[in-house]
Amino acid sequence: MEAPDVAAKAQPGQFLIVVPHAKGERVPLTICGYDRKKGTVSFAFHEVGKTTKELACFNEGDCLLNVTGPLGNPSEIKKFGKVLCVGGSIMIAPLLLQVKALKEAGNRVTTVLGCRSKEFLFMQKEAEALSDKVYIASDDGTIGYKGLDFLKELLKKEKFDRCVVLGPVVMMRDVSEITKPYKIPTIVTLTPIMIDGMGMCGVCRVTVGGKMQFGCVDGPEFDGHQTDFEELIRRQRTMLPEERVGSLLWETSGGCKCGRNKA
Amino acid sequence: MAETKPKPKLNKKAVEMNKQEPKVRAKNFNEVALGYTEEQAQEEASRCLQCPKPQCVTGCPVEVPIPQFIKCIREKKYAEGIAIIKSKNALPAVCGRVCPQETQCQSKCVIGKMGDPVSIGRLERYLADWEREHGFQLPPKAKPTGKKVAIVGAGPAGLTAAADLVKLGHEVTIFEALHVGGGVLFYGIPEFRLPKAIVQNEVEYVQKLGVELRLGNLIGRTHTIPELMKNGYDAVFIGSGAGLPQFTGCPGENLGGIYSANEFLIRVNLMKSYAFPEYDTPIRIGKHVVVIGGGNVAMDCARCSMRLGAEVCLLYRRSRDELPARHEEIENAEEEGLVCKFLAAPVEFYGDEKGWVKSMKCICMELGAPDEKGRRSVKPIPGSEFTMDVDTVIIAIGQTPNPIIQRTTAGLESNPKHGTINVNEVGKTSLEGVYAGGDVATGAATVISAMGAGKRAAKAIHEYLMSKK
Numbered sequence: 001m002e003a004p005d006v007a008a009k010a011q012p013g014q015f016l017i018v019v020p021h022a023k024g025e026r027v028p029l030t031i032c033g034y035d036r037k038k039g040t041v042s043f044a045f046h047e048v049g050k051t052t053k054e055l056a057c058f059n060e061g062d063c064l065l066n067v068t069g070p071l072g073n074p075s076e077i078k079k080f081g082k083v084l085c086v087g088g089s090i091m092i093a094p095l096l097l098q099v100k101a102l103k104e105a106g107n108r109v110t111t112v113l114g115c116r117s118k119e120f121l122f123m124q125k126e127a128e129a130l131s132d133k134v135y136i137a138s139d140d141g142t143i144g145y146k147g148l149d150f151l152k153e154l155l156k157k158e159k160f161d162r163c164v165v166l167g168p169v170v171m172m173r174d175v176s177e178i179t180k181p182y183k184i185p186t187i188v189t190l191t192p193i194m195i196d197g198m199g200m201c202g203v204c205r206v207t208v209g210g211k212m213q214f215g216c217v218d219g220p221e222f223d224g225h226q227t228d229f230e231e232l233i234r235r236q237r238t239m240l241p242e243e244r245v246g247s248l249l250w251e252t253s254g255g256c257k258c259g260r261n262k263a
Numbered sequence: 264m265a266e267t268k269p270k271p272k273l274n275k276k277a278v279e280m281n282k283q284e285p286k287v288r289a290k291n292f293n294e295v296a297l298g299y300t301e302e303q304a305q306e307e308a309s310r311c312l313q314c315p316k317p318q319c320v321t322g323c324p325v326e327v328p329i330p331q332f333i334k335c336i337r338e339k340k341y342a343e344g345i346a347i348i349k350s351k352n353a354l355p356a357v358c359g360r361v362c363p364q365e366t367q368c369q370s371k372c373v374i375g376k377m378g379d380p381v382s383i384g385r386l387e388r389y390l391a392d393w394e395r396e397h398g399f400q401l402p403p404k405a406k407p408t409g410k411k412v413a414i415v416g417a418g419p420a421g422l423t424a425a426a427d428l429v430k431l432g433h434e435v436t437i438f439e440a441l442h443v444g445g446g447v448l449f450y451g452i453p454e455f456r457l458p459k460a461i462v463q464n465e466v467e468y469v470q471k472l473g474v475e476l477r478l479g480n481l482i483g484r485t486h487t488i489p490e491l492m493k494n495g496y497d498a499v500f501i502g503s504g505a506g507l508p509q510f511t512g513c514p515g516e517n518l519g520g521i522y523s524a525n526e527f528l529i530r531v532n533l534m535k536s537y538a539f540p541e542y543d544t545p546i547r548i549g550k551h552v553v554v555i556g557g558g559n560v561a562m563d564c565a566r567c568s569m570r571l572g573a574e575v576c577l578l579y580r581r582s583r584d585e586l587p588a589r590h591e592e593i594e595n596a597e598e599e600g601l602v603c604k605f606l607a608a609p610v611e612f613y614g615d616e617k618g619w620v621k622s623m624k625c626i627c628m629e630l631g632a633p634d635e636k637g638r639r640s641v642k643p644i645p646g647s648e649f650t651m652d653v654d655t656v657i658i659a660i661g662q663t664p665n666p667i668i669q670r671t672t673a674g675l676e677s678n679p680k681h682g683t684i685n686v687n688e689v690g691k692t693s694l695e696g697v698y699a700g701g702d703v704a705t706g707a708a709t710v711i712s713a714m715g716a717g718k719r720a721a722k723a724i725h726e727y728l729m730s731k732k
């Protein structure tokens with residue numbers, strides 16, 4: 001996607017907000033890559049609801065109404081030593097941007113790719129090219145380890161100085177619990193519901209270390225050992241019935257009308 | 264009212280403006296006040312005494328030449344009238360609607376001593392609406408100066424400063440973080456008080472003057488102020504408003520169904536969720552809504568909630584006499600069905616098994632002695648707790664400036680307590696070439712005071728730029 005202003009400043013860990021059209025929602029998406037010379041940024045998303053399904057219908061050359069970014073604080077990238085990077089489903093794409101940066105900063109990086117089952121695994125080759133070691137895990141065991149329990153064994157054998165997790169909230173919660181007894185600083189990227197992404201509405205509030213924080217301006221990265229994940233999961237679900245209505249109506253009214261937003 | 268010949272001195276009553284009926288309007292988002300007809304405007308304009316030393320002008324923060332534009336209405340020279348207003352006020356359609364005229368221009372009108380003051384705001388609105396129907400006239404522009412100015416934020420402060428500077432021949436770019444311009448005028452003040460088509464029109468007018476508007480640019484992230492200064496801008500004006508919501512700090516505040524006023528208003532106004540699912544952003548509102556607070560923002564939240572079908576209770580910790588909202592707004596809201604509970608404050612929120620708010624504990628308050636500003640203190644009455652069932656809570660207890668700019672601009676001094684940027688009388692900050700004004704410098708205030716600040720800063724920026732070789 002072309003967005004020269006965003007591309008010029010983007011750093012790993014940041015996100016952007018896209019508004020597909022004048023009646024659309026503002027959706028936050030994590031930056032997966034950028035080319036400062038060409039002025040482009042890339043992102044990857046799951047088709048979970050109406051807006052992401054609409055976005056999937058955009059073709060090359062189509063225009064989005066607006067893109068704002070880069071938003072949020074960049075990841076801390078420096079030499080930590082041995083870093084464990086865990087990515088789940090679609091968030092593997094932005095994780096690899098961090099893997100690359102961490103590697104360039106002189107770290108030894110072990111990457112774990114998690115997926116629901118074999119057919120959902122992606123970017124394995126890229127991960128292997130970028131990391132020192134790659135593990136694969138799936139929820140149903142159709143590829144690699146079954147679940148993330150193998151991490152417990154891994155941590156018994158190997159010492160890590162830092163852990164970075166990007167993925168579904170339950171995965172970030174589980175990994176944080178596994179690393180906690182070993183006191184490995186664990187950084188999670190929280191994805192609360194957001195609207196403005198600049199600290200104006202407070203819908204993205206999360207509780208970290210007992211304090212109210214705004215996901216968009218104080219984060220999106222936080223200390224996984226201090227995060228109240230249960231509250232985040234509840235807050236993410238607050239608009240679920242309405243979202244289903246929106247998505248269903250869209251599909252029953254013909255769904256994708258590709259090109260209708262062409263500018 | 265049968266009086267047709269203009270005999271101003273006898274006419275003590277202002278011409279009323281037509282409004283939608285409370286029962287009807289409480290169910291729609293259309294504008295409540297319908298504006299004057301030509302006859303009504305003529306009649307009201309005839310009440311003005313055309314004072315040689317008009318007191319009304321001293322009450323207007325941007326000094327609109329009030330008797331002059333009213334004279335034009337009488338003579339049916341509408342195009343001339345609007346040009347006179349626009350020489351001082353770039354956003355008359357907005358000010359005519361939302362200025363607190365009863366404490367500004369109209370409070371000073373001499374007729375006010377004998378009866379109703381002249382309805383200056385309604386007449387201003389009449390001319391602005393006339394112009395919108397008849398097409399804009401662009402004022403002449405000065406020769407290009409070759410200087411570039413960056414404006415942060417497209418609210419009333421930023422738009423005013425931009426309009427003045429571009430007319431003086433500078434090259435002006437507005438950087439706005441949201442995907443539409445207008446600031447609070449767009450995302451905060453609801454459609455039924457200020458139609459968004461009007462805000463958009465006013466923003467377009469500023470663009471037609473030659474101002475470049477760049478949306479989706481969050482200063483502090485997309486660019487920083489030092490970067491703008493390095494990249495060819497000779498001066499910067501910060502008009503980023505006060506958009507950071509305050510919370511109560513009571514336990515249970517993060518339950519579902521508890522919105523900040525900003526979240527609620529942004530969903531409803533900016534994202535138009537009142538028209539969900541035609542628009543994609545949802546809002547969930549229950550049957551029993553409690554709005555906490557007592558200012559204009561709280562009134563707007565309450566009136567939006569009623570329009571979305573809820574029964575609304577306003578919870579305010581002081582008494583009716585201390586309500587900071589405009590009198591007219593409180594009246595409008597009560598007509599539409601608002602119930603007020605005074606002298607009570609929230610203590611704790613309780614949720615159901617799905618994490619949605621279901622009830623709240625409150626405590627009764629009592630008023631104490633007034634402080635040095637004359638505002639009476641309040642303290643809770645021990646043992647007076649009570650609980651009530653709610654399914655939506657909106658917290659409207661104030662906003663402070665968003666700290667992103669202060670955090671990313673070294674050397675920019677701000678008030679550590681309120682987060683406002685420190686400025687002198689003309690808006691100069693601690694950094695050379697950087698000016699600020701509006702809510703970001705004063706804390707939440709009014710549209711017209713933000714515009715006044717934008718004007719003063721534009722003048723100061725112009726002088727600064729022209730003195731710099």
Ligand SMILES: Cc1cc2nc3c(=O)[nH]c(=O)nc-3n(C[C@H](O)[C@H](O)[C@H](O)COP(=O)(O)OP(=O)(O)OC[C@H]3O[C@@H](n4cnc5c(N)ncnc54)[C@H](O)[C@@H]3O)c2cc1C
Binds near residue numbers: 015238240243
């Ligand atoms: C900082 C941040 C970064 C993100 N990065 C990515 C990314 O790189 N790739 C990606 O696929 N998704 C990402 N998300 C999530 C993405 O924003 C949501 O999936 C998207 O908003 C859903 O919109 P929709 O209209 O398609 O679905 P909706 O119909 O709105 O919702 C469908 C489901 O998504 C959940 N959801 C809705 N809005 C959000 C939201 N803002 N954040 C989280 N969950 C939400 C709902 O609870 C619901 O379960 C990110 C979210 C945040 C806050």
Ligand SMILES: Cc1cc2nc3c(=O)[nH]c(=O)nc-3n(C[C@H](O)[C@H](O)[C@H](O)COP(=O)(O)OP(=O)(O)OC[C@H]3O[C@@H](n4cnc5c(N)ncnc54)[C@H](O)[C@@H]3O)c2cc1C
Binds near residue numbers: 506702
């Ligand atoms: C609900 C509500 C009702 C009100 N009703 C009235 C009324 O009836 N009458 C009245 O006179 N006043 C009213 N006010 C107050 C009035 O709207 C404000 O005082 C006025 O809008 C302030 O103008 P401003 O230009 O300083 O800031 P704003 O209008 O807040 O505009 C600031 C703009 O800057 C943008 N911005 C913020 N940070 C950045 C950044 N870092 N980079 C780029 N852009 C940024 C914001 O998105 C916004 O568009 C009301 C306020 C609210 C919230």
Ligand code: SF4
Binds near residue numbers: 323327359364711
């Ligand atoms: S701008 Fe506001 S205060 Fe000034 S004359 Fe118009 S309504 Fe009155």
Ligand code: SF4
Binds near residue numbers: 311
């Ligand atoms: S003070 Fe009143 S009567 Fe006198 S010029 Fe102003 S509006 Fe007219």
Ligand code: FES
Binds near residue numbers: 194204214215
């Ligand atoms: S998304 Fe609105 S404050 Fe964070």
